[in-house]
Amino acid sequence: MRYYSKDHEWLYIVGDTGEVGITNHAQNQLGDIVFCEAEPPGTALAAGEAAGAVESVKAASDILTPVSGEIIAVNPDPQREPSLLNSAPEETWVFRIRLSDPAELAGLLDEGAYSAFCDE
Amino acid sequence: MRTPLYDEHIAAGAKMTAYCGWELPLHYGGILAEHVAVRRRAGVFDVSHMGEIYLSGAGAFDFLQALLTNDMRRLETKPWVYSPMCGESGGTVDDVVAYRHGDGFLLCVNAANTEKDFAWIRQNAPPGVCVENVSDSFAQLALQGPAAADVLKKADLSAVLLQSGTGYTGERGFELFLPPAAAPKLWREMTEAGAQPCGLGARDLLRTEASLPLYGHELDEDISPVEAGLERFVCFEKGNFIGRGALAGVRPPRRLIGLTAQGRAVPRAGCEVLGDGVPLGKVTSGCFSPGPARGIAMALVTGEAEKYEIVIRDKAEPAVLTGMPFYRRAK
Numbered sequence A: 001m002r003y004y005s006k007d008h009e010w011l012y013i014v015g016d017t018g019e020v021g022i023t024n025h026a027q028n029q030l031g032d033i034v035f036c037e038a039e040p041p042g043t044a045l046a047a048g049e050a051a052g053a054v055e056s057v058k059a060a061s062d063i064l065t066p067v068s069g070e071i072i073a074v075n076p077d078p079q080r081e082p083s084l085l086n087s088a089p090e091e092t093w094v095f096r097i098r099l100s101d102p103a104e105l106a107g108l109l110d111e112g113a114y115s116a117f118c119d120e
Numbered sequence B: 001m002r003t004p005l006y007d008e009h010i011a012a013g014a015k016m017t018a019y020c021g022w023e024l025p026l027h028y029g030g031i032l033a034e035h036v037a038v039r040r041r042a043g044v045f046d047v048s049h050m051g052e053i054y055l056s057g058a059g060a061f062d063f064l065q066a067l068l069t070n071d072m073r074r075l076e077t078k079p080w081v082y083s084p085m086c087g088e089s090g091g092t093v094d095d096v097v098a099y100r101h102g103d104g105f106l107l108c109v110n111a112a113n114t115e116k117d118f119a120w121i122r123q124n125a126p127p128g129v130c131v132e133n134v135s136d137s138f139a140q141l142a143l144q145g146p147a148a149a150d151v152l153k154k155a156d157l158s159a160v161l162l163q164s165g166t167g168y169t170g171e172r173g174f175e176l177f178l179p180p181a182a183a184p185k186l187w188r189e190m191t192e193a194g195a196q197p198c199g200l201g202a203r204d205l206l207r208t209e210a211s212l213p214l215y216g217h218e219l220d221e222d223i224s225p226v227e228a229g230l231e232r233f234v235c236f237e238k239g240n241f242i243g244r245g246a247l248a249g250v251r252p253p254r255r256l257i258g259l260t261a262q263g264r265a266v267p268r269a270g271c272e273v274l275g276d277g278v279p280l281g282k283v284t285s286g287c288f289s290p291g292p293a294r295g296i297a298m299a300l301v302t303g304e305a306e307k308y309e310i311v312i313r314d315k316a317e318p319a320v321l322t323g324m325p326f327y328r329r330a331k
Helices: A024-030 A076-080 A102-107 A111-119 B006-011 B031-040 B060-067 B072-076 B111-124 B148-153 B180-192 B200-209
Strands: A002-004 A009-014 A017-022 A033-038 A050-056 A060-064 A069-074 A095-099 B015-019 B022-027 B043-046 B051-056 B080-086 B092-101 B104-109 B130-133 B139-144 B162-164 B173-178 B196-198 B254-261 B272-275 B278-289 B294-302 B308-312 B315-322
Touching (some): A002 A111, A017 A024, A033 A076, B006 B022, B006 B180, B022 B031, B022 B200, B031 B200, B043 B180, B051 B111, B060 B104, B072 B080, B072 B092, B092 B111, B092 B162, B104 B173, B111 B130, B139 B148, B139 B180, B173 B180, B200 B278, B200 B294, B254 B278, B254 B308, B272 B294, B278 B308, B294 B308
Parallel strands (some): B043 B196
Antiparallel strands (some): A002 A009, A009 A017, A017 A095, A033 A050, A050 A060, A069 A095, B015 B022, B043 B139, B051 B130, B080 B092, B092 B104, B139 B173, B162 B173, B254 B294, B254 B315, B278 B294, B308 B315
16 A cells, blocks of 8 residues: 655555555656665664755755664665656655654555546 | 746756855756757856946946956957956956947846955956946846757847847857846747757857856966967057056966876866976866767966976876867858
8 A cells, every 4th residue: 555745755554564665756856867876774763863864956855654663774876877757656665664653654645545636 | 046037947857056146057968968059059047147237427438457467449340249357467357358338338247256256356447437336237148059040040039229240158159148037938948949058068068168267266366367378369469458458478387288188087176287207387277078989177377398298186197288279160
């Protein structure tokens, strides 16, 4: 199941872990993305903390983790080829996190609610 | 405020942004695509937000010589001259392009500074010199790139009031002043002839690669043109001018340097620059440069170092000293 945050990250849940990336809306607002990084595996974060960053030609933007937990993997693909986040934002995860509090998922949006949020 | 080309921008799908009180195009779909169009073919920018101040009257030339740091006698042989305009302390009030126009001189000034410049110039003008803010009378288009001349040939230039071989991209090109009402037709002719509409995003990237200063970044009231590496536009031989006393014979401790980031993080204005681990100054402009696919930065620093770093998101990223301009077009 895929969740969305109001900070324009998506979270795809598999068991007690989730893959996190930036939404299509986010990449659209950022424009040409030229840089992507994430905190290394082992980093423990609270929901809403910066887990990484993307930079477009225009500006830098933090990637905030939608849920609390520990980073368990970082995807090398968008670091090698940042434009993947423009061309395939919802297929390109940036980091994988092990959730410490699955109850936080209730505070996130589903696809319909996120889409409505972006249209506001 | 909107330029006379606002409707053209919207029709072309521009993402608009606020800049100095103006609604201007940031890009029309992709900054990198616009950047490459200017480097390889031709791009056209709406720069109608720029201010224009007209000086006329018997003493206008002598006043211009006193007002600007460059030697305005250059206007005898060329139609335009670039110059910083300094205050008494040597800080930069603005940087301008002066044109011969009619019986007087037209100064093209930064949009952010139009009101300030107008007040400064009026305050310093001697009796007999007429100073007018004529910004509302002009639209301005910048056509830039190796194919700019070909595009220009296909356009009807009958409405153009003033034209120069200038620009802000490091490419060959033209800047054209015309009445606001005539601007949409010329804009359409240029885009139909193949010029890519370009926004402020590409403009900033192109000018940073070409190491051209932007007022408020490389220049301001506290930064002299000498510190910004513009001493070739400060002519001490011509006689007195405002700021001369503060600038003459002084070797300022700060200077503008070019840096290329070695990692992929992009330096931005305000990032701290370290030399051998010690703070030396700050980045004045930084961007991602598509050619090297690296971040580039201009920085105002004190002193020299063996090893440079730029602090990006709390991390000291290695950078190498790079001669400016970062980009120089093939001759």
